[in-house]
Amino acid sequence: MTLAALGIDVGSTATKLVGVTAAGDIAWRRLAPTAPRIEAQAEALLAEARAQPGGERAPTVATGYGRKLVASATRALTEITCHARGVYRRTGRAGTLVDIGGQDSKVILIGAQGQVLHFVMNDKCAAGTGRFLEVTAGRLQLPVAEMGDMARAATAEVPISSTCTVFAESEIVSLLARGTPVEHVVRGLHRALVHRVTSLVRSLGPRPPYFLSGGVAHNAAVAAFLGEALGAPVERAEEPQLMGAYGAALSALEP
Numbered sequence: 262m263t264l265a266a267l268g269i270d271v272g273s274t275a276t277k278l279v280g281v282t283a284a285g286d287i288a289w290r291r292l293a294p295t296a297p298r299i300e301a302q303a304e305a306l307l308a309e310a311r312a313q314p315g316g317e318r319a320p321t322v323a324t325g326y327g328r329k330l331v332a333s334a335t336r337a338l339t340e341i342t343c344h345a346r347g348v349y350r351r352t353g354r355a356g357t358l359v360d361i362g363g364q365d366s367k368v369i370l371i372g373a374q375g376q377v378l379h380f381v382m383n384d385k386c387a388a389g390t391g392r393f394l395e396v397t398a399g400r401l402q403l404p405v406a407e408m409g410d411m412a413r414a415a416t417a418e419v420p421i422s423s424t425c426t427v428f429a430e431s432e433i434v435s436l437l438a439r440g441t442p443v444e445h446v447v448r449g450l451h452r453a454l455v456h457r458v459t460s461l462v463r464s465l466g467p468r469p470p471y472f473l474s475g476g477v478a479h480n481a482a483v484a485a486f487l488g489e490a491l492g493a494p495v496e497r498a499e500e501p502q503l504m505g506a507y508g509a510a511l512s513a514l515e516p
Contacts, residue, residue: 262286263282264282264314266319266320266510266513266514267279267319267322268321268324268507268508269303269306269322269328269334270505271323271324271327271328272327272340273362273365274364275292275363275502276292276296276302278290278506279506279510280316280319285514287500289310289316299331303327303330319513320513321335322335322336322512322513324506324508325505335513341369342377343505343506343509344367344475346507346511346512347498347503347511348498348504351498351499351504355372355375356470356471357369357371357462357468358474359471359473359487360473360504360505361458361476362391366382366390366475367383368464370465379465390477391477396430401433401446408450409483412482412486415448417442417445419441419446421449421452433450452486454483459490469491470494470496471493471496472495472496473497476502479497479501479502
């Protein structure tokens, strides 16, 4: 398929690039861990995209925390706007979007036309973000990808009282030293992350339906526990980690 527009989302953990057709359908995608030299990585990924049919003429919108470092982008937009647009295009519904990224989390109220009505953001602490799970997974010597299934399968949980990632590590060490089963700790960690995110949702004012995007959306336990806490199902966006780049590409289609 011919690419009509490109969107690149330079996140703290991963860089995502999406190419869409003139109808706004995803036709090409790339995802890579964000490199220290963001400018060079972004241009290398864009060069690959521009080598695709139509790509050399495709306008480009950059988003994410590193959006201003994408020198060849046509323009830059916030990830809040882009995630809302991408998820609205996929669902066709207004509601509340929870975007949990590597180093921040956002709750975005999406209006009937897909516009951002309001948002709140946690970017001062790793608790409530993907980084919280990454750090604690390292302490537990577990692959991050396995933690969600372990949390859902656990038959019990221990509360993790520390909302700070550093203090949570110390708490984990103490729990394991006392012989607490690892799976009970993992379930408690997920509950602690969800508690932090739920507080953000409630500060904005709960308005279902709820959607989940960002890399942490791949974790089924987070979606399940968040739904329990909010009292309503949480729908995981299709290809949740690409929603920012997808929304950027959709914006690039506009003159």
